[in-house]
Amino acid sequence: MRARWILLLLAGCGSVPLNEEKTSSQPATSALNTTRVPSVNPGQSSVSQVPMTALNAINTDIEIAPWSFAGKSGRVMSTDHYLIRSNIRYERVMDRLPILLEHAIFRYQTAFGTLPEPKSTLDTYVLADRNQWLAKTRQVLPQQAESLASIGRGGFAVNGTGYLYYIDWAGRDRDTFAIAVHEGWHQYVQSTFREDIPSWLDEGIATYMEGLRFRPADDNPAFRPWDNWERRRRLRDSARSGRLIPLEDLLDRPVQSFIGSRRNEELLGYYAQVWALALLLADQKGPYRDGFEQMLQDAANGGFRRKVMNHPAVISRRGRGRNAHLGRWAAIAYFGDLEELKAAYREKIRDLTS
Numbered sequence: 001m002r003a004r005w006i007l008l009l010l011a012g013c014g015s016v017p018l019n020e021e022k023t024s025s026q027p028a029t030s031a032l033n034t035t036r037v038p039s040v041n042p043g044q045s046s047v048s049q050v051p052m053t054a055l056n057a058i059n060t061d062i063e064i065a066p067w068s069f070a071g072k073s074g075r076v077m078s079t080d081h082y083l084i085r086s087n088i089r090y091e092r093v094m095d096r097l098p099i100l101l102e103h104a105i106f107r108y109q110t111a112f113g114t115l116p117e118p119k120s121t122l123d124t125y126v127l128a129d130r131n132q133w134l135a136k137t138r139q140v141l142p143q144q145a146e147s148l149a150s151i152g153r154g155g156f157a158v159n160g161t162g163y164l165y166y167i168d169w170a171g172r173d174r175d176t177f178a179i180a181v182h183e184g185w186h187q188y189v190q191s192t193f194r195e196d197i198p199s200w201l202d203e204g205i206a207t208y209m210e211g212l213r214f215r216p217a218d219d220n221p222a223f224r225p226w227d228n229w230e231r232r233r234r235l236r237d238s239a240r241s242g243r244l245i246p247l248e249d250l251l252d253r254p255v256q257s258f259i260g261s262r263r264n265e266e267l268l269g270y271y272a273q274v275w276a277l278a279l280l281l282a283d284q285k286g287p288y289r290d291g292f293e294q295m296l297q298d299a300a301n302g303g304f305r306r307k308v309m310n311h312p313a314v315i316s317r318r319g320r321g322r323n324a325h326l327g328r329w330a331a332i333a334y335f336g337d338l339e340e341l342k343a344a345y346r347e348k349i350r351d352l353t354s
Contacts, residue, residue, distance in 0.1 A: 058106050062098045070132050081105045081118055086126040090171040096214065097126060097180065103221045104181045104209065108188045112282065113293040115192070115300050122187045123161040126180065133165035147259060151267070157183045160191030178210040178230075185209050194302040198327035199254040201295065204278030207231055207271055225279060234272035236353040244349070245273055247342050251327040280348040281335070288341075291334035308333045
């Protein structure tokens with residue numbers, strides 16, 4: 001499994017004891033004091049373009065056992081695809097969380113063609129507050145903990161495991177759930193894809209997944225990628241202040257290279273711009289949709305890097321530049337002329353910010 005970490009920043013500490021109560025090493029189905037929660041009918045809650053019979057087949061059965069971290073009690077929740085550990089104090093948020101993630105994993109696999117099932121259960125920590133998250137971060141990534149601590153309201157995924165915390169208030173859940181589905185995409189890619197994908201593609205799809213609302217009729221999630229006020233507002237601010245990142249930089253640079261600017265303004269702008277790029281490329285009626293789906297298929301099943309490096313435009317560039325600009329070459333290999341893509345991208349930004 002690839003040792004990669006991916007972070008999320010939505011916007012802009014004392015030590016705590018690191019006593020995590022270990023759950024049974026047996027499957028959750030045989031854990032003591034386990035509670036089975038009946039399935040919730042997903043109804044019409046997930047992805048458009050998918051037969052209703054498929055949506056109804058999403059299994060949201062949950063098995064629950066006690067768990068705690070840093071002296072704060074919570075629960076471990078086992079579903080078809082996830083093992084979720086959380087000690088958020090708000091019961092309604094914890095009740096919704098596993099339902100959201102099971103709908104999200106279905107969306108990851110069906111929103112852009114058909115992608116593979118995860119190879120293993122996805123572990124997710126959703127801790128009660130930032131101090132607990134920082135403590136867990138120091139456990140998991142001691143060398144990167146200081147850098148990650150600077151990102152403000154966010155989370156990260158490493159080796160298919162997500163680490164995030166409750167960033168809303170008074171029982172609300174919008175921002176926390178946006179992080180959960182964002183990091184959930186990274187977890188899915190890390191644990192399932194045979195090849196790494198460029199940062200702009202990985203982060204673009206992760207931000208694309210953030211737009212969602214729970215339906216009042218059935219209390220199940222409806223995903224709406226365009227409905228992302230935080231990213232749209234940031235994109236508008238960047239466009240109006242002349243601080244848009246050039247497309248070439250967006251394609252070439254990894255997300256980590258944008259960390260550290262004052263209040264992480266550049267990083268927030270990066271997320272907003274890759275969100276806009278993903279909306280352009282994923283448009284069902286647009287010219288880039290087929291290439292977008294094929295790129296994901298190739299990365300998931302093997303063949304992505306080979307296709308990129310065998311493209312004539314890449315072969316003509318010798319030496320280190322071929323690797324240094326992999327993200328840019330991928331865009332050329334799958335979408336064609338870069339100047340045409342730049343023009344379409346500028347138009348998309350105008351549409352989103354007007």
